[in-house]
Amino acid sequence: MLEDWFGFGVAVAISVGSALLVALAVEVIMRLVARRYPWARDLQTKTRNPFWALVLVLGLWVGVHASLRGTDWMPIITRFFTIGAIALLAWLLIAFVRFLSDLALSYNSIDMPDNRLARRLRTQTLIVKRLAIALIVVISIGAALFTFDSVRAIGASVLASAGIASIVAGLAAQSVLGNMFAGIQLVFSDALRVDDVIVAQGEWGRVGEITLSYVVLDLWDDRRLVLPCTYFTTTPYENWTRQGSELLGSVEFDLDWRVSPQKMREHLEQVLTETPLYDGRANVLQVTEATAGYVRVRILVTAKDAPTLYDLRCFVREAMVLWIQSVMPDAAPAQRVLVSEQAAAPSAPKRRTTKVEHAGDAGLFTGSAEAEERASHFTSAIPRVRGEEDDAVLGSGEPTLVAPTD
Numbered sequence: 001m002l003e004d005w006f007g008f009g010v011a012v013a014i015s016v017g018s019a020l021l022v023a024l025a026v027e028v029i030m031r032l033v034a035r036r037y038p039w040a041r042d043l044q045t046k047t048r049n050p051f052w053a054l055v056l057v058l059g060l061w062v063g064v065h066a067s068l069r070g071t072d073w074m075p076i077i078t079r080f081f082t083i084g085a086i087a088l089l090a091w092l093l094i095a096f097v098r099f100l101s102d103l104a105l106s107y108n109s110i111d112m113p114d115n116r117l118a119r120r121l122r123t124q125t126l127i128v129k130r131l132a133i134a135l136i137v138v139i140s141i142g143a144a145l146f147t148f149d150s151v152r153a154i155g156a157s158v159l160a161s162a163g164i165a166s167i168v169a170g171l172a173a174q175s176v177l178g179n180m181f182a183g184i185q186l187v188f189s190d191a192l193r194v195d196d197v198i199v200a201q202g203e204w205g206r207v208g209e210i211t212l213s214y215v216v217l218d219l220w221d222d223r224r225l226v227l228p229c230t231y232f233t234t235t236p237y238e239n240w241t242r243q244g245s246e247l248l249g250s251v252e253f254d255l256d257w258r259v260s261p262q263k264m265r266e267h268l269e270q271v272l273t274e275t276p277l278y279d280g281r282a283n284v285l286q287v288t289e290a291t292a293g294y295v296r297v298r299i300l301v302t303a304k305d306a307p308t309l310y311d312l313r314c315f316v317r318e319a320m321v322l323w324i325q326s327v328m329p330d331a332a333p334a335q336r337v338l339v340s341e342q343a344a345a346p347s348a349p350k351r352r353t354t355k356v357e358h359a360g361d362a363g364l365f366t367g368s369a370e371a372e373e374r375a376s377h378f379t380s381a382i383p384r385v386r387g388e389e390d391d392a393v394l395g396s397g398e399p400t401l402v403a404p405t406d
Contacts, residue, residue: 012063019059023052039103046099050092057084083144090140094133101129119193123210126194127187130212179213182229186210192232197245197306199238200227204306220307245305248282249313253320254294259331261287261297264320267327268299271319277312279304282374284364294333300364 027044034041061081065074104125186192187210196207198217205219215232217225231237240247265285272278281302289296301316303309324331362368365375 011067012060015063015066016056016059019055019062023055026051042102043099046102047092047095050088050095054085054088054092057081057088061085079147082147086140086144090136093136097129097132097136101125119195120190122195123193124187127184127210127212131184134212179229182233183210183212183215186215186229186232192239196242197240199240200231200235201225240306246279246281246302247306247309248300248302249309251299251301251313251317251320252288253297253299253324254333255297255324255331256334257290257293257295258328259295259297259324260328261285263328264297264323267323268316268320271316271323272301275312275315277303277308277315279308282364282370284362286363293335 027048030040030044034044064077064081105122192198192207192210192215194207194210198205198207200217203217203219203225205217205223205225207215208218208224209216210229213229215227215229217227219225268283268285272283279302282300283302284300286298286300287295288298299316299320301309301312303312363371365371
């Protein structure tokens with residue numbers, strides 16, 4: 001009996017020692033490679049624990065199998081080691097997937113101004129990572145279950161009736177599968193990316209996370225809006241950063257008829273030179289309406305992204321209000337009451353000499369080379385009469401509206 005235990009211990013010690021020597025050799029090689037390549041150090045860090053555990057279990061399995069071959073305990077011991085090896089192999093494969101995804105993300109940083117391609121690759125990498133991990137887990141659980149004879153028999157019967165089972169499963173999990181395929185469609189059709197700024201359900205926010213079933217929006221007021229992936233394939237939404245993050249916004253005033261658009265235009269130029277929020281692409285002041293006793297003045301300014309544009313609009317609005325209050329108080333909105341009464345013969349009116357002001361000829365789509373280029377993006381090859389609907393569209397300055405993908 002003692003000789004049997006001694007032989008068992010020697011066999012296990014030899015097999016485990018050999019496995020540890022192999023693992024140690026691999027560890028030394030990886031450290032030598034890591035001196036020249038930084039990615040090897042990261043690979044070694046992420047895979048060290050599952051690799052050593054797998055090697056130790058395999059070495060122990062070989063030693064036990066060599067010592068207890070032919071015994072009654074061998075089938076149970078073999079099943080135990082098989083399940084353990086499957087679990088450790090799955091752990092090692094998941095570590096490899098995480099290493100590859102982190103490596104791909106490190107080469108596609110989104111901390112740059114023009115990061116559209118980087119955001120696309122980042123989104124696709126994260127989705128592929130989740131798919132790969134889910135697939136590894138499912139396959140490893142299935143492989144572990146198939147080590148039992150009863151489960152293997154059930155699996156054979158399920159495969160024999162795969163047609164009926166697939167129909168029942170498809171009907172039962174229709175919404176889940178729909179969201180899953182919608183998430184994959186969103187990612188690989190480049191319709192939505194992580195860090196995109198969008199407007200959905202009337203809420204403005206940034207895409208913080210895209211999973212296989214839902215999309216998380218980080219709203220501007222620190223709330224989180226969770227929407228199913230099917231929402232973005234069936235409902236129109238605005239994507240403000242699909243091609244670029246630059247945006248154009250408007251600031252409107254209803255003022256008195258005594259306002260001077262020319263002086264307001266000059267002050268607007270001065271205001272924009274004082275703030276770094278303005279990106280210098282376009283600034284326009286136009287009188288868009290002169291009805292109902294008021295003059296509507298609209299200011300259009302541009303900024304590098306949506307948050308900057310919001311602050312720029314607030315800054316311009318406040319600066320122009322302060323200027324009207326201090327420099328041109330007569331331009332503030334006012335209601336007039338005309339009181340008419342019979343008076344003596346009117347005397348000859350006094351002649352007043354005032355400086356004649358001229359309307360500005362610089363517009364958003366005319367008056368400069370940049371404006372003409374901007375207008376070319378909205379000009380059709382077929383001439384048509386421009387009406388009120390055209391004015392509304394051309395003057396809206398709204399972001400891109402993304403239609404649902406098929």
